[in-house]
Amino acid sequence: MRVLILGGDGYLGWPTAMAFAMKGHEVAAMDNYLRRNIARETCSEALTPNPNLIERARAFQPLTGKKVEVVIGDCADYRVLSEVFNKFQPEVVIHYAEQPSAPYSMMGYEQARVTLANNLTATFNVIQAVMSSAPQCHIIKLGTMGEYGTPNIDIEEGWLDIEHNGRKDKFLFPRQAGSLYHTTKVLDTDLLWFYVRTFGLRVTDLMQGPVYGLSTPEADMDERLIPNFHYDDIFGTVVNRFLTQAVAGVPLTVYGKGGQTRGYLNLIDTLQCVELAMLNPAGKGELRILNQFVELFSVNQIADKVKKVGDGMGLNVKIESIANPRKEREEHYYNAAHSGLKELGLKPHPMTDEVVAGMLERIIRYRERIDRGKIMPRVRWS
Amino acid sequence: MRVLILGGDGYLGWPTAMAFAMKGHEVAAMDNYLRRNIARETCSEALTPNPNLIERARAFQPLTGKKVEVVIGDCADYRVLSEVFNKFQPEVVIHYAEQPSAPYSMMGYEQARVTLANNLTATFNVIQAVMSSAPQCHIIKLGTMGEYGTPNIDIEEGWLDIEHNGRKDKFLFPRQAGSLYHTTKVLDTDLLWFYVRTFGLRVTDLMQGPVYGLSTPEADMDERLIPNFHYDDIFGTVVNRFLTQAVAGVPLTVYGKGGQTRGYLNLIDTLQCVELAMLNPAGKGELRILNQFVELFSVNQIADKVKKVGDGMGLNVKIESIANPRKEREEHYYNAAHSGLKELGLKPHPMTDEVVAGMLERIIRYRERIDRGKIMPRVRWS
Numbered sequence: 001m002r003v004l005i006l007g008g009d010g011y012l013g014w015p016t017a018m019a020f021a022m023k024g025h026e027v028a029a030m031d032n033y034l035r036r037n038i039a040r041e042t043c044s045e046a047l048t049p050n051p052n053l054i055e056r057a058r059a060f061q062p063l064t065g066k067k068v069e070v071v072i073g074d075c076a077d078y079r080v081l082s083e084v085f086n087k088f089q090p091e092v093v094i095h096y097a098e099q100p101s102a103p104y105s106m107m108g109y110e111q112a113r114v115t116l117a118n119n120l121t122a123t124f125n126v127i128q129a130v131m132s133s134a135p136q137c138h139i140i141k142l143g144t145m146g147e148y149g150t151p152n153i154d155i156e157e158g159w160l161d162i163e164h165n166g167r168k169d170k171f172l173f174p175r176q177a178g179s180l181y182h183t184t185k186v187l188d189t190d191l192l193w194f195y196v197r198t199f200g201l202r203v204t205d206l207m208q209g210p211v212y213g214l215s216t217p218e219a220d221m222d223e224r225l226i227p228n229f230h231y232d233d234i235f236g237t238v239v240n241r242f243l244t245q246a247v248a249g250v251p252l253t254v255y256g257k258g259g260q261t262r263g264y265l266n267l268i269d270t271l272q273c274v275e276l277a278m279l280n281p282a283g284k285g286e287l288r289i290l291n292q293f294v295e296l297f298s299v300n301q302i303a304d305k306v307k308k309v310g311d312g313m314g315l316n317v318k319i320e321s322i323a324n325p326r327k328e329r330e331e332h333y334y335n336a337a338h339s340g341l342k343e344l345g346l347k348p349h350p351m352t353d354e355v356v357a358g359m360l361e362r363i364i365r366y367r368e369r370i371d372r373g374k375i376m377p378r379v380r381w382s
Numbered sequence: 383m384r385v386l387i388l389g390g391d392g393y394l395g396w397p398t399a400m401a402f403a404m405k406g407h408e409v410a411a412m413d414n415y416l417r418r419n420i421a422r423e424t425c426s427e428a429l430t431p432n433p434n435l436i437e438r439a440r441a442f443q444p445l446t447g448k449k450v451e452v453v454i455g456d457c458a459d460y461r462v463l464s465e466v467f468n469k470f471q472p473e474v475v476i477h478y479a480e481q482p483s484a485p486y487s488m489m490g491y492e493q494a495r496v497t498l499a500n501n502l503t504a505t506f507n508v509i510q511a512v513m514s515s516a517p518q519c520h521i522i523k524l525g526t527m528g529e530y531g532t533p534n535i536d537i538e539e540g541w542l543d544i545e546h547n548g549r550k551d552k553f554l555f556p557r558q559a560g561s562l563y564h565t566t567k568v569l570d571t572d573l574l575w576f577y578v579r580t581f582g583l584r585v586t587d588l589m590q591g592p593v594y595g596l597s598t599p600e601a602d603m604d605e606r607l608i609p610n611f612h613y614d615d616i617f618g619t620v621v622n623r624f625l626t627q628a629v630a631g632v633p634l635t636v637y638g639k640g641g642q643t644r645g646y647l648n649l650i651d652t653l654q655c656v657e658l659a660m661l662n663p664a665g666k667g668e669l670r671i672l673n674q675f676v677e678l679f680s681v682n683q684i685a686d687k688v689k690k691v692g693d694g695m696g697l698n699v700k701i702e703s704i705a706n707p708r709k710e711r712e713e714h715y716y717n718a719a720h721s722g723l724k725e726l727g728l729k730p731h732p733m734t735d736e737v738v739a740g741m742l743e744r745i746i747r748y749r750e751r752i753d754r755g756k757i758m759p760r761v762r763w764s
Contacts (some may be wrong), residue, residue, distance in 0.1 A: 078491065109460065109510050116506055117499075120569075124498055128491050151550040153544060162535060162544060162556070167715070171556035174544070176575065183576040187502075187569045193558065194565040198709050198763060327580050333549070335731040381580060 001280065004088055005029045006075050007096030008068075008124065009036070009053040011227050011235075012142070012211065012268060012270055016094060017057075018218035018225065019271045020278075028088050029053060030081075031097070032074040034118060035228075035235070038104055043234055044374055046228035047244060047366050048214070060223040070341060074120040078128065085133035092138045092278050093130065097122045098188075101234050102146075102179035103325070103379035112180050116359065119184035120191070127195045138202045138281040140226065140274060145209045145263050145293060146182035147175045150329050155336035158207065158289020173289075178328045179381070193287050200285040204277045209263035209293030211270050212239035212351070214362055227267065229363075232374035233325075239302055241375070243356070246310040246317045247363045248370045253377070256324030258300035259331035263293025266349045276344040288339040294348040309356040310337040325377035383660065384408045386470055388508065389455050389478030390450075391435040392417055393609050393617075394524070394593065394652055399439075400600035400607065401653045402660075403448040407749045410470050410647060411435060412463075413479070413506045414456040416500060417610075417617070420486060426617055426756060428610035429626065429748050430596070441606040458503040460510065467515035474660050475512065479504045479734035480570075483686075484561035485707070485761035494562050498512050501566035502573070509577045518521050520584045520663040522656060525571060527591045527675060527718065528564035529557045529644055532711050537718035540589065540671020557670075560710045561763070575669050582667040586659045591645035591675030594621035596732070596744055609649065611745075613754035615707075621646065621684055623757070625738070628692040628699045629745045630752045635759075638706030640682035644718060645675025658726040672722040676730040691738040707759035 002021050007013040008029025017029040023299045031053055039045045051059065057068040069088075073080040075097045085093075098119040099105065111320040123141065130137045146156045151174065160173045172193060175186040192203050214229040230236040231244030242252045265273075282288040297305075303319045308316035324330060342348070349355065390411025399411040413435055421427045431536040433441065436685040439450040451470075455462040457479045467475075481487065487497040505523070512519045514648050530537045533556065542555045554575060557568040574585050580644045596611040610617040613626030624634045648657075664670040679687075685701045692699035706712060724730070731737065 078495070109514070112510070113460070116502065116573075120498065120502065124495070128494070132491070153546040153549045153555070160544070160546065162542070164542065164593040167535045169556075171533070171558070174551075174553035174556070175572075176553070176579070180576065183572060186572050190557075190565060190568050190572065191498075194562065197558070302744070 001091045002026045003090060004084065004090035004093045005096065006093060007031055009033060010096050013096045014056060015216045015219055015227050015267060016271055016274055017068045018060060019216060020121040021068050022064060022218060028069040028071060030071040030073055030075065030352055034070065034099060039235060042104065042234050044230065044232035046230050047369055048226050048229050050228045051224050053369060056225060059222060063221055075125055078125045081125045082129045082133060085129040089134055090137050092140060093126060094140045094274060095123065095267045096142050099181065101159065102181045103234050105179055105181035105378050107380040115181055116184055120187055123188040123191055127192065131199060139151050140204045140206065140277050141188065141192060143205045143207045143274055145207045145291060146177050147186045147207060148173060148188060149178060150332040150334060152333050157291050157337050157340050158205065158367065174306045178326060196285060196287040202282045202284055202286060204288045204290065206273065206277060206290055206292045208238065208270065209265055210237040211265055211267050212237060213267035213359060214287055215358065216268055216271060229357060233377045238299060242302060242306045243359050243363055244370055246306050246315050246376060247360060247367055248372060250372055251318035251320035252303045252306060252376055253375065254299050254303050254319060254321045255326060256321065257330035258303065258321060259298050260328060261298045261334040263296050263336055264351065265292065265294040269294055269346065269349050272346055273341050276341060276346060280344050283338065291338040292341060293338055295350055296334065305356060309353050310360060313357060313360060324382050325380040327382050359382050383473045384471060386466065386472035386475045387411045387478065387755065388475065389413055391415060392478050395478045396438060397598045397601055397609050397649060398653055398656055399450045400442060401598060403406050403450050404446060404600060409594065410451040410453060412453040412455055412457065412466060414454065416481060421617060424486065424616050426612065426614040429751055430608050430611050432610045433606050436643065438607060441604060441660050445603055457507055458500050460507045463507045464511045466516060467511040473517055473754050474517050474522060475508060475524045476548035477505065477508050478524050478655060484563045485616050487563035488763040489761050496564055497563055502569055505570040505573055509574065509583065512583060513581060522586045522588065522659050523570065523574060525567045525589045526564055527588045527589045527673060529562060529568045529571060529589060530555060531558040532714040532716060534715050539673050539719050539722050540587065560708060561628055578667060578669040584664040584666055584668060586664045586670045586672065588659060588672055588674045590652065591647055592619040592621065593647055593649050594619060595741060598650055598653060615759045620681060624684060624688045625745055627757060628688050628753055629742060629749055630698050630754060632754055632757055633700035633702035634685045634688060635757065636681050636703045637708060638684050638699060638703065639712035640685065640703060641680050642710060643678055643680045643716040645718055646677050646733065647674065647676040648737065651676055651728065651731055655723050655727055658723060658728060662726050673718055673720040674722055674723060677732055678716065687738060691735050691743060695739060695742060706764050707762040709764050
C-alpha cells in the first residue's frame with residue numbers, strides 16, 4: 001500500500017516507517033521537526049543520539065534495500081500537505097503529527113497556543129487534503145486513552161449506547177482529558193466525527209495508552225535507527241522515565257499516591273496495531289475507534305516492577321512519591337474495553353520481567369548520557 | 383459592572399452593548415468586523431444600512447447620555463485582547479466573537495479554516511486573558527443549541543447523568559453538530575470545560591437557539607442603532623429569512639420536509655438571558671450551561687405562521703419546499719430542557735401573531751432594499 005506517515009520523525013513515526021517499508025509498502029514520512037525543536041527549547045533531548053530523518057532514511061536503505069521517502073514539511077501548512085497528497089496519492093495516511101507532550105501544553109500561553117494550533121490544524125488539513133485529493137484514503141489517527149480521562153464508569157471503545165427517559169441513542173463515549181494536549185485529541189475526535197458523518201470519510205481513531213520500549217526489529221539493526229527515547233519530564237512517558245531513573249540511580253518519581261491507572265503497550269505492539277488498522281480499513285462513513293493498549297497498570301505497579309527487575313540486576317532501585325505536578329485523580333476506578341484490536345489479530349507482548357530487563361540493559365549502554373537535570377517535573381498544573 | 387462585549391458589532395453584540403449601557407453598566411465593545419467583511423465577500427450584506435461600530439456608539443451617546451467604549455481589534459490576536467483585558471479589567475466578558483454562519487463554514491477550505499481558527503483561537507485567548515489578567519472575571523460564552531444536534535433522547539441542560547454497567551457518573555451532554563460552525567462551538571465547550579475544571583474559572587455557556595427580530599428599546603430610538611438584520615442564505619436565520627421573503631413576494635424556502643425542529647427566541651429575550659447570566663454569575667470552577675430558547679417550532683410551523691400573518695396583511699405568502707442544502711434530519715425527535723433561565727427570572731416573549739406582524743411592518747419599510755439574489759441557498763453540504 002502507499003502509506004503516508006505524518007510525524008514520521010517521531011518516537012512512533014520512525015519505527016512505523018521502517019516496519020512498513022520492510023513489509024513492502026511504499027512509505028513516505030513527513031515531519032517538520034516540531035518535537036526536536038521543542039526538545040531543544042526545553043532542554044529535553046532524547047537519551048540516544050538520533051540522526052535527523054533524512055540521515056535515518058539514508059542509513060536504513062543500504063541495510064535493508066528498502067526506501068523511506070522523506071518530506072520535511074509542516075502538516076499545518078495546507079499548501080505543503082496538499083502538494084504531498086497530490087503527488088504521493090496515499091491509500092492510507094497515518095497521522096501522528098501532533099505536539100505530544102502534556103506538560104509542554106501546560107507550560108504557558110505560547111506552548112498552549114502552539115499545541116492547540118498545531119494539533120487542530122494538522123488534523124483539519126489531513127481531513128481537507130483527503131477530501132480534496134484522495135477521497136478513498138483511510139485516515140488512521142493517533143488519539144489517546146487520555147481522551148476518556150478517568151470516568152467512574154466502564155470505558156467502552158469510543159462509543160456508548162445511552163438510554164435516557166426511556167429513549168435510546170448511540171454517542172461518542174464522553175471525553176474529559178487531563179491536559180490541554182489530551183484535550184486537543186478530544187477536539188480532533190469531534191472534528192473527525194463531524195467530517196466522517198457529513199462526507200463519508202474512512203477514519204480509524206486509535207485511543208492509545210502510554211507506549212514504552214526502544215527496540216523494534218529494524219531499530220535493532222543499527223544504532224542510527226533507534227527511536228528517539230525520552231526520559232525527561234516533558235516527553236518521557238512514565239515507563240521510559242522509570243527505567244532511566246533506575247539506571248541512573250535516581251529514585252523513581254511517583255507523582256502523588258501513584259494509584260493512577262492507565263493501559264500500556266510496548267512499542268512493537270503499537271506497530272502491530274497500526275498495521276492491523278491499515279490492513280483492515282474502516283468503511284466509508286465509519287469512524288472506527290479502537291482502544292490501543294495491552295495491560296492496565298497503576299503507577300505504583302510500574303514502579304514496583306521496575307524496582308524488582310532493577311534490583312535483580314544490582315541497580316538498587318528506590319521509589320519516592322513526590323508532589324503531583326498534574327491535576328488528576330490519584331486513586332480511581334478504571335476499567336477499559338480493548339477487544340477490537342485483538343479481534344483484528346493483535347498478539348500482545350506483555351511487560352514481562354524479561355522485557356523490563358531487556359530495556360534496562362539497553363539503557364545501561366547509554367548510562368553516561370543520562371542528564372539528571374531532566375528528571376524532576378518542571379511544569380505544574382495541580 | 384464592567385462588561386466587555388466581544389463581537390460587539392454583531393447582530394446580538396450591538397443590541398447587548400446598548401441595553402447594558404442603558405442599565406448603567408460600564409460597557410466596552412470589541413470587534414474586528416469579521417462578519418462585515420464576510421458579508422461583503424459573499425455578497426450577503428444586511429437589509430438595513432448599518433453604520434460602523436464607532437459611528438453607532440457616536441450616535442448612541444447624545445441620544446441617551448450613555449457611552450459604549452469601542453475597540454476595533456481582533457480577539458484572535460492575543461496581544462490585542464490581553465491589552466484590552468489589562469486596561470479595562472472586566473468583571474464579565476460576553477464572548478460573541480465567532481464566525482456565526484453555518485453555510486459559510488461549509489463553503490470550502492479557506493472559509494472552514496477561517497471559522498475553525500477564528501472561533502477556537504478567540505475562545506482560547508479569552509480563557510488565557512482571564513487566567514492571566516482578570517481571574518475573577520465571569521466568562522459568558524455564546525454556544526448554540528446546535529451543539530447537541532438532534533439526538534433521539536431528551537436534551538438536558540448541558541450535562542447528563544449516565545448509568546452504565548451498574549456505575550454512575552455525570553458528563554457533558556453528548557454533542558454532534560450539523561455544520562463546521564456548530565462543531566467549533568462543540569470544541570469551544572470542550573476547551574472551556576477543560577480550563578474550568580483545571581483552573582477554577584467561572585463560565586456560563588449559553589446554548590442558544592436561532593434568534594429573530596430587529597427591535598429592541600434602544601434600537602427603536604434611531605435607525606442608525608438597529609441591529610444588522612440578515613435575510614440572506616449565509617447569515618440570515620430562518621425566521622428573519624422567511625419574514626423578508628414574505629415581504630419580497632418570494633415563496634418561503636422550506637429546506638426539504640421542513641420537520642426540522644429547533645428552539646427559537648426573540649432578540650429581546652437574548653438580551654434578558656445574557657443579563658440574567660451576568661447578574662447571577664457562575665461559581666468558581668463552575669461551567670454552567672443554560673439552554674437559551676423560548677419556544678420549539680418546526681420549519682413548517684414557522685412558515686405557516688409567517689404565511690398566516692402575512693396573508694392577513696395582504697402579502698399573499700407562498701411556501702415552497704426546496705432541496706435541502708444541508709445534511710440534517712428533516713423529521714426527528716426533539717425535546718429539550720430549558721428551565722435554567724426561567725429559574726433565573728426570564729420572562730419569555732413568545733412569537734405571537736402581533737410580534738410577527740410587527741416584524742413584517744418593520745421590514746416593509748426596507749422593502750426596496752431587498753435583493754432577491756441573496757435568498758436561495760448558495761452553499762450545499764447535503
